[in-house]
Amino acid sequence: MPELSPPSVIVIPFAYPDYPSQDVQCQIDASLRALERAGLNVAASAPVMLPDDVAPALQMLRAADYDAIIALVVSWVEAPLFVATLRPFFNEPILLWSHTIFSENGVGLTLGALPAAGVLRETLEEMEARFAFVYGMPEEPTLMESIRTFARVAAARRKLAKARIGLLGYASMGMYTGTIDHTQLRRQLGPEIDHLDQYEVVVRYEKVGDQEVEGWLKEAERWQLGEGVSPDELRKAFRMALAIEQIARERDWDALTIKCQYELSRTFGLAPCVPLSILGDRSVVSCEGDLPLVVSQLILHYLTGEPTSYGDLHNVTATHILLGACGFAPLCYAAAAPVINKHTALYEGLLNSSPYKPGRVTLLRLGARRGRFKLHVAAGDAELPPPFHEVGCPTYPFVNVALDGNVADFMQHVPSQHYAIAYGDVREEIALLCRLLDIELIRD
Structure with a gap:
């Protein structure tokens, strides 16, 4: 039987402009590498942090070919920017992935991602988006397995939509x-x-x-x-x-x-x-x-x-x-x-x-x-x-x-x-x- 192609995901990172840009980008890059190691075909937009970032992300979403959207939350996020970016795609499979804390020199550090995810998860639910919610850091194996499962299911949904x-x-x-x-x-x-x-x-x-x-x-x-x-x-x-x-x-x-x-x-x-x-x-x-x-x-x-x-x-x-x-x-x-x-x-x-x-x-x-x-x-x-x-x-x-x-x-x-x-x-x-x-x- 012909082998199914790997699922394709488009990652839209969301972040807050007042955090150190190098810390934000480091978390985004680690996430993208982990998704690629998990066997997914990955495309990503630039981080959405300001109102001017919404239009480029929308343009990429409308032009891209993907099975699922991964809304990557690496820091605190202004919910209106999140909704402005993803609302046109609430009928598509969206995986809300929130980072938790990372460590430097044995000290746990946060950029406020999980508090933001608390707001965003309920927002997606009340707006009746087709979504799932996962949380954790890129190096966590169980998290990557959950993401792979979501991507595989989203790919099945898309294949069904095209099936004869x-x-x-x-x-x-x-x-x-x-x-x-x-x-x-x-x-x-x-x-x-x-x-x-x-x-x-x-x-x-x-x-x-x-x-x-x-x-x-x-x-x-x-x-x-x-x-x-x-x-x-x-x-x-x-x-x-x-x-x-x-x-x-x-x-x-x-x-x-x-x-x-x-x-x-x-x-x-x-x-x-x-x-x-x-x-x-x-x-x-x-x-x-x-x-x-x-x-x-x-x-x-x-x-x-x-x-x-x-x-x-x-x-x-x-x-x-x-x-x-x-x-x-x-x-x-x-x-x-x-x-x-x-x-x-x-x-x-x-x-x-x-x-x-x-x-x-x-x-x-x-x-x-x-x-x-x-x-x-x-x-x-x-x-x-x-x-x-x-x-x-x-x-x-x-x-x-x-x-x-x-x-x-x-x-x-x-x-x-x-x-x-x-x-x-x-x-x-x-x-x-x-x-x-x-x-x-x-x-x-």
């Missing part, structure tokens, strides 16, 4: 919760939905020759193939994967979901389970035309930089949730060599039967209530699933999650049966993203 999601078909099997308010999505989160019929996949698939995927068959040599999985079946899966990938590239999609049931899985006779499992290693893909789900997967990808999956809720105990889709999961999620079987009862084509590898995971699902979006998030430990399958079907790619929180509470909040899954714990990042996007957070 491909919808091939519509929500499967009458799933009300698989649909979405298109204009609300564009307004509040940002992604565009680009809709095509699944017939586009059929036409493109029929144009892909077997010779175009012969090289892909090498990949299948490491797979564990079930009964009836022939080279011809594998070629069909690879041809569909290539067809979908070509469409996504041409349409400039950042993610996609496809209605598999029942036009592809029965009428056409080729479920896209394995094609999507192949593509899931290198792009954000999903099935059943579930738009809130694929948006959830895209959010997790932008926060982790890793492939994402999803699963249906199949069983709950006092401590665990069993999840699995009916044949899809990125092959890189497999606990061992991928297991590929043939659909037997409900659909035609191949499916991924690989259990998930152990590790920490985040579960996420976008929903809506009274015209506003909400995000339900939880985390836990992925464990190998117990023996289990749907009646008449091969085993699906399952994962048994030992939930950190209360399972009963989680179940009372489910917005749908599908949950996006990603390795790693990004609950704090999700909470911050909800603040920046003004989305209700439900955390279990």
Whole structure:
């Protein structure tokens, strides 16, 4: 999967003109060096200390390309100068970073930054800016980690605003919760939905020759193939994967979901389970035309930089949730060599039967209530699933999650049966993203 670019920040330093200029500049320079060492792309304006400094800072903000603004407070600040500079950008992610004290010859010294931040933090809150507040000196590792997290979340917000999601078909099997308010999505989160019929996949698939995927068959040599999985079946899966990938590239999609049931899985006779499992290693893909789900997967990808999956809720105990889709999961999620079987009862084509590898995971699902979006998030430990399958079907790619929180509470909040899954714990990042996007957070 392509690596995400480092977050970009623009730093606007604020200071007071009556403090020694060398002390002020020393604190600013140390802050900029620390941000660069933290792996951020950094641009900075000259310090804003006087009314004449506001216009140049505004000009730079309007011209710059950035994910977040860092309002750097290194001394006392006149609040009207701060507001005059940043008020036009209160809908952008702003990180208010206040210095505390520094030392010289074993003596703690202050330029009055934290008292100023007390005024500015409340000012931002009362003016309903999209902001977070951190404090500390540049050499503090925990502070830099907090700043990196904010920048990463701000970058995810910006990527969402520019994202294009491909919808091939519509929500499967009458799933009300698989649909979405298109204009609300564009307004509040940002992604565009680009809709095509699944017939586009059929036409493109029929144009892909077997010779175009012969090289892909090498990949299948490491797979564990079930009964009836022939080279011809594998070629069909690879041809569909290539067809979908070509469409996504041409349409400039950042993610996609496809209605598999029942036009592809029965009428056409080729479920896209394995094609999507192949593509899931290198792009954000999903099935059943579930738009809130694929948006959830895209959010997790932008926060982790890793492939994402999803699963249906199949069983709950006092401590665990069993999840699995009916044949899809990125092959890189497999606990061992991928297991590929043939659909037997409900659909035609191949499916991924690989259990998930152990590790920490985040579960996420976008929903809506009274015209506003909400995000339900939880985390836990992925464990190998117990023996289990749907009646008449091969085993699906399952994962048994030992939930950190209360399972009963989680179940009372489910917005749908599908949950996006990603390795790693990004609950704090999700909470911050909800603040920046003004989305209700439900955390279990």
